[in-house]
Amino acid sequence: MDTTSSLVGQKSTTYKTQSPVFRFSFVYLRILCSYCSSRVGHERQPPTPGKASDFRTVPGGEYTLRMNYQMVRWISCGALIAAIWTFSSWANSSKKAAPTITFSASTAAISSGQSVTLNWQAFNATSVTITASAGPSSRTVVSGSQISGSAQDSPTQTTTYSAVASGPGGSSSPQTATVQVATNAPPQITQFTAKPTELSSGQTTTLTWTTSNATSITISPTLPVGDDSGPLPTSGSATIPVIATTIYSITATGPGGTAGPQTLTVTVPFTLSLTASPDTITAGQSSTISWQITGGTATAFTLVDASGNSICGSCAPQQGTATVNPTATTTYTATATASDGTPITQSATVTVSSVATGVIKHVFFMLQENRSFDMYLGQLAAYRASRLPQFGITDTQTIDAFDPTVTLTNIHTGAKVQPFHESTMCTENLTPAWDESHHDTTLSGGDGAWATTTTFTNGDFGMAGFLDTTTSVPEKYDPNGTRALGYYNQQDIPYYYDLATFFPTSDAWHSPILANTVPNRMYLMAGTSFGHEYPDGSSGHPQYSAPTIFRAMNTANVSWLYYYHDGVFLANFADFFDPTIRGKIFPDSDLMNRLAGTCSGGKCDPDQALPQVIFIDSASGSSGLDEHPDNNVQTGSAYVQSIISALMKSDAWKDSVFILSYDEGGGLYDHVPPFMVPLPDSYAPGQCPDPNNGSPGYCLVGNLAGTFNLTGFRVPLIVISPYAKPDFVSHIPRDYTAILAFIEKQFSVASLTARDAYWQDPSRDMSEFFDFTTPAMLNAPNGQPWTQVLATQPTTGACDQTKEAGPTQ
Incomplete structure (x- = not known):
């Protein structure tokens, strides 16, 4: 309210208001004042000219009351005017505005587990x-004095939200928002079976599983699958060896939760094993038949020859041995009867050969996983130069190793990297698959030149692309891919450095194909990958019909055994299901027992108990002993040392060869290019001969062209034998199908393909690694047993992938 004075003898008062109630009061006051003024004047005296009261309306909603300052006229109306003024003020001050609210949800639909944001003002x-x-249920999400804001909520079912604002003016009308919640279908396990569910120890069963609405599955115990296989598919199968009665459990996980576990039992109730050692002899020699029964007690046991003649009159029923001296190839049959009357029969054949064996009776070959020559043995030359003089030996050999100043650039990040000493014994994985390996070579003309280039020389390859492909597999700690140039030395793997110093090695030994593990191991088994560039996408792929070295040795009457620690790679081939092959596959504990002179629980002579050829599969599975990236190289090396040391301590050492190599380079740097070799057969990439059975990812072909006329990258090789050339280094280029050729040539076995046949030529076979005239390497140079001289492989190095990355420029 504003009050001002104007004319002499007059008082002017101005009231300002926007309230309709107050405006009405003033209008009413105006009427009353006019009335009072006229009534008083009528009763007392007429208004004085020039001083009459007047009311005027001021624009803008202002009301002005002017009056003569004559108190007599207003005394009678004063009380009424004051009452109206009080009512007007009360009406204006007591009326409050009603609350209002705006309310919304960030989305009208979510999936179970997601959140919605509620907003209000x-x-x-x-x-x-x-x-x-x-x-029927309700809950309070927000309650408080925050009149504007947002809040998150995670409803588990379709929910209606209601927002109400309250204040002095009352409460607002509820504002609502409904959020639909879509629930994920729970995973289901619709099939989990084993076939067979009962078998003998060491035999295999096929687990098959089918799930729906699942994103991952786990099976326990862990299945022995290869490193290149990746996670188990949500539906699939796997053929696995079973040693003892085992309960398998499957659990399926998906956005809708978890299903399982479901279990099944594979029973090994009663097992009979029967072996002949050696299973190939010449006339006049003897063989030892050994048997062992597990999983129950036999009530009866017989052992007879092909004519039904008993070999032993009172054979020990649970385990034992018997010596036989057949003059012709003979099959011996053992029958054990279980307590329930069920008979089990096993057979073993002793082959009598008319050709006397040479000085080498046993050939062992073993391939570990994913190491290049440069990154494993690239520091060997310096080590040899200091190690050999300790025994009075001058090193006259040269080794083609990497240039320590070579610099590679990652085309994605621009980082420049030189070879560095890797500080951790395990790193994240790399990929040496077809496309990545071909890119790594840096072919002149770029990746597109693979489609037009048919002949190759060393000068065609830059060998500089290894960093570019390191992101093809997940990584957490090495964004520049430096681990591809991380090398190990004698501090990390001293046992291998000692072996490669005293025994022959090669700086020109390659894997057979520019691809990853599975295609390369196909060459190891069959001399070809028969059209395959990649591993097949499912373990349910067709069984490969290609004949393997094991079938060829059976045909040639060459004795052999196949040993495994985790998985059996041969299970990918149809040959695996041939009883004459499958019956010669055993866990590596059997090999260690034979080397220690124990066969089927009884004593035996290792030299007599071992066959002519012994293959040891890599420990690619839950044990992590295969030296593959992701696994500890020291524990894998120690595992290999345990096998070689057992051989060196046995009497089989004197006439054995142990060939140790690696299946492929693993995406790790090597500076030596691949070289041209004969095509193994007529199957071009993608022309796999086995009809697809519906298996996903079967016979895949990469984006980069090329064929099977190039080797892969260099891999380490060590040839260990009393007849090996001391501290020898070979420089003749070979791929490791030369191992097949060595076996074929040594024991008169037919070649499998044009590739392994190529290495039988005397100018390039493996004979240069040996001097068969004298076992110069039977003992160490100082005359002591090798097991007392060779370095012991430590296993205490740090295995920490967070330390894998090397320096960059």
């Missing part, structure tokens, strides 16, 4: 309450 309010109703 209230007016004329002092508090806000938001409730959530789902079915």
Whole structure:
């Protein structure tokens, strides 16, 4: 209210208001004042000219009351005017605006487990309450004095939210928002079977599983699958060896939760093993038949020859041995009867050969996983130069190793990297698959030149692309891919450095194909990958019909055994299901027992108990002993040392060869290019001969062209034998199908393909690694047993992938 004075003898008062109630009061006051003024004047005296009271309306909503300052006229109306003024003021001050609210949800639909954001803005309010109703239940989400804001909620079912604002003016009308919640279908395990569910120890069963609405599955115990296989498919199968009665459990996981576990049991109730050692002899020699029964007690046992003649009159029923001296190839049959009367029969054949064996009776060959020559033995030359003089030996050999100043650039990050000493014994994986390996070579003309280039020389390859392909597999700690140039030395793997110093090695030994493990191991088994560039996408792929070295040795009457620690790679081939092959596959514990002079629980002579050829599969599975990236190189090296040391301590050492190599380079740097070799057969990439059975990812072909006329990258090789050339280094280029050729040539076995046949030529076979005239390497140079001289492989190095990355420029 503003009050001002104007004319002499007059008082002017101006009231300002926007309230309709107040405006009405003034209009009413105006009428009353006019009335009072006229009534008083009539009763007392007429208004004085020039001083009459007047009311005027001022624009803008102002009301002005002017009056003569004559108190007599207003005394009778004063009380009434004051009452109206009080009512007007009360009406104006007591009326409050009602609260309002705006309310919304960030989305009208979510999936189970997701969140929604609720947003609100209230007016004329002092508090806000938001409730959530789902079915018969309700809950308070927000309650407080925050009149604007947002809040998150995670409803588990379709929910209606209601927001109400409250204040002095009352409560607002509820504002609502409904959020639909879509629930994920729970995973289901629709099939989990084993076939067979009962078998003998060491035999295999096929686990098959089918799930729905699952993103991953786990099977326990862990299945022995290869490193290149990746996670188990949500539906698939796997053929696995079973040693003892085992309960397998499967659990399926997906957005809708977890299903399982479901279990099944594979029973090994009663097992009979029967072996002949050696299983190939010449006339006049003897063989030892050994048997062992597990999983129960035999009530009866017989051992007879092909004519039904008993070999032993009172054979020990659970385990034992018998010596036989057949003059012709003979099959011996053992029958054990279980307590329930069920008979089990096993056979073993002793082959009598008319050709006397040479000085080498046993050939062992073993391939570990994913190491290049440069990154494993690239520091060997310096080590040899200091190690050999300790025994009075001058090193006259040269080794083609990497240039320590070579610099590779990652085309994605621009990082420049030189070879560095890797500080951790395990690193994250790399990929040496077809496309990546071909890119790594840096072919002149770029990746597209693979489609037009048919002949190759060393000068065609830059060998500089290894960093570019390191992101093809997941990594957490090495964004520049430096681990591809991380090398190990004698501090890390001293046992291998000692072996490669005293025994022959090669700086020109390659894997057979520019691809990853599975295609390369196909060459190891069959001399070809028969059209395959990649591993097949499912373990349910067709069984490969290509004949393997094991079938060829059976045909040639060459004795052999196949040993495994985790998985059996041969299970990918149809040959695996041939009883004459499958019956010669055993866990590596059997090999260690034979080397220690124990066969089927009884004593035996290792030199007599071992066959002509012994293959040891890599420990690619849950044991992690295969030296593959992701696994500890020291524990893998120690595992290999345990086998070689057992051989060196046995009497089989004197006439044995142990060939140790690696299946492929693993995506690790090597500076020596691949070289041209004969095509193994007529199958071009993608022309796999086995009809697809519906298996996903069967016979895949990469984006980069090329064929099977190039080797892969260099890999380490060590040839260990009393007849090996001391501290020899070969420089003749070979791929490791030369191992097949060595076996074929040594024991008169037919070649498998044009590739392994190529290495039988005297100018390039493996004979240069040996001097068969004298066992110069039977003992160490100082005359002591090798096991007392060779370095012991430590296993205490740090295995920490967070330390894998090397320096960059």
